[in-house]
Amino acid sequence: MAIILLCFIAGIVIGRLARPFQSLIRLADRLTMGWVYALLFVLGLSVGTNGEVLANFGPLGLQAGVLTAGAIVGSVAAVQLLGLWPTRPDR
Amino acid sequence: MKSSLIILAVFGAGIGVGLSGQLPAGFRPADYTEYVLYALLLCVGISIGGDRHVWSALRDRRNLRWGLVPLLVTIGTLAGAALVSRLLSDMPLRDALAVGAGFGYYSLSSVLITQAHSEALGVVALLSNLMREISTLLLAPLLVRCCGRLAPIACGGATAMDSTLPVIARFAGKEYAVVALFSGVTLTLAVPVLIFAILSA
Numbered sequence: 001m002a003i004i005l006l007c008f009i010a011g012i013v014i015g016r017l018a019r020p021f022q023s024l025i026r027l028a029d030r031l032t033m034g035w036v037y038a039l040l041f042v043l044g045l046s047v048g049t050n051g052e053v054l055a056n057f058g059p060l061g062l063q064a065g066v067l068t069a070g071a072i073v074g075s076v077a078a079v080q081l082l083g084l085w086p087t088r089p090d091r
Numbered sequence: 092m093k094s095s096l097i098i099l100a101v102f103g104a105g106i107g108v109g110l111s112g113q114l115p116a117g118f119r120p121a122d123y124t125e126y127v128l129y130a131l132l133l134c135v136g137i138s139i140g141g142d143r144h145v146w147s148a149l150r151d152r153r154n155l156r157w158g159l160v161p162l163l164v165t166i167g168t169l170a171g172a173a174l175v176s177r178l179l180s181d182m183p184l185r186d187a188l189a190v191g192a193g194f195g196y197y198s199l200s201s202v203l204i205t206q207a208h209s210e211a212l213g214v215v216a217l218l219s220n221l222m223r224e225i226s227t228l229l230l231a232p233l234l235v236r237c238c239g240r241l242a243p244i245a246c247g248g249a250t251a252m253d254s255t256l257p258v259i260a261r262f263a264g265k266e267y268a269v270v271a272l273f274s275g276v277t278l279t280l281a282v283p284v285l286i287f288a289i290l291s292a
Contacts, residue, residue, distance in 0.1 A: 002287075003129060004128060004129060004132050004203070004206075004283065004287070005132075005283060005284065005287055007129045007130075007132040007133045007136065008132040008133070008135065008136045008283050009136065010133060010136065011132060011133040011134065011135060011136015011137045011138075011139070011140060012136040012137075012139055012140035013136075013140060014133075014136070014137050014140065015136055015137035015138065015139060015140020015141035015142075016140040016141070016146075017140075018137065018140075018141055019140070019141050019143070022141070024137075024141070025137060025138060025141030025142070028134045028137035028138050028141065029134075029138045031130070031134045032131065032134040032135055032138055035127055035128075035130055035131035035134060036098070036131065036198040036199075036202075037097075037098075037101045038127055039124060039127055039128065039131065039198075039202040040098060040101050040102045040105065040198065040201070040202070040217070041101050041102070041104060041105040041108075042105065042123075042124055042127075043102060043105060043201065043202065043205055043210065043213055043214070043217070044101070044102040044103065044104060044105015044106040044107075044108070044109060045105045045106075045108055045109040045114070046105075046109065046205075046210050047105070047106050047109060047210060047214060048105060048106040048107065048108060048109015048110040048111075049109040049110075049114065050109075050210055052211070053210050053211050053214060054106075054110075056211065057214070060211060060214050060215050060218065061218055063179055063182055063215050063219075064190070064214075064215045064216075064217075064218035064219035064222060065218075065219070065222060066175050066178060066179055067172050067175060067176070067179075067182075067187055067190050067191060067215070067219045068219045068220075068222040068223050068226065069175065070171035070172045070173075070174055070175030070176070070187075070191070071167075071168040071171050071172050071191045071219075071223060071248075072171070072223060072226060072245075072246050073171050074167040074168055074169070074170045074171020074172065074174070075163075075164045075167035075168045075171065075245040075246060075248065076167070076234065076238050076242045076245045076246055077167055077171075078163040078164060078166050078167025078168075078170070078245065079160060079163050079164065079167065079239075079241040079242065079244070079245040080238065080239070080241075081163060082156060082159060082160070082163065082241060083239065
């Protein structure tokens with residue numbers, strides 16, 4: 001996992017340095033989608049060949065829905081705190 | 092929306108091929124995913140590092156108030172996920188936090204969690220974060236009306252910098268697009284770091 005983070009940080013540094021070469025950045029964008037499709041296809045393959053995950057697809061979806069609801073309600077509630085921040089009448 | 096459908100189709104196609112039993116014996120895709128993941132993170136980093144808007148959004152310190160948005164979204168998301176995980180019988184707190192820390196960035200969070208934890212939790216992360224993005228796209232107008240202009244930005248999480256930015260700008264107003272960009276960029280940077288920290292804790 002640490003190597004993954006290092007790759008991420010190295011990418012940011014390379015991207016920052018390569019900013020004058022936007023065609024390179026666009027290539028990285030396109031490659032990103034390619035890797036994502038490849039990895040999600042592989043995740044699908046693993047799920048398709050893993051009887052345990054497949055049998056539990058419904059419960060896993062339910063867990064996902066409950067977690068999403070919690071995350072959305074929590075985050076929307078948290079930013080309400082900013083309403084308490086004193087604002088300058090600047091617009 | 093279109094890209095979420097493509098993602099689901101690719102994932103579904105993978106399940107279909109896996110189910111069909113057409114895979115050659117001894118083929119273990121997991122053997123290669125680690126290296127693809129390194130390449131993916133490198134490319135994600137390059138796209139973020141090379142994006143002009145990202146750096147100007149991060150440097151924009153005109154208003155300290157907006158700087159708190161991603162922090163509050165992080166706290167709210169993790170607290171919300173932690174609370175509802177009590178309702179789920181077989182969801183340890185750590186797993187719920189890791190899924191929440193995807194902030195809607197379903198592609199990256201699901202592959203990271205699959206690698207670091209398990210396929211089952213990777214699937215939960217994929218579905219949960221996809222639902223977060225789709226909910227933001229569908230609920231943005233309602234959220235603005237009931238909970239204020241920052242609400243769709245909070246709901247969008249990491250996606251507020253790209254896929255949900257258009258609906259946020261449309262319903263919360265163009266001046267909030269800058270806040271959305273700042274919050275989305277900060278949360279996108281936080282996704283791999285937080286998932287790493289939570290799952291290795």
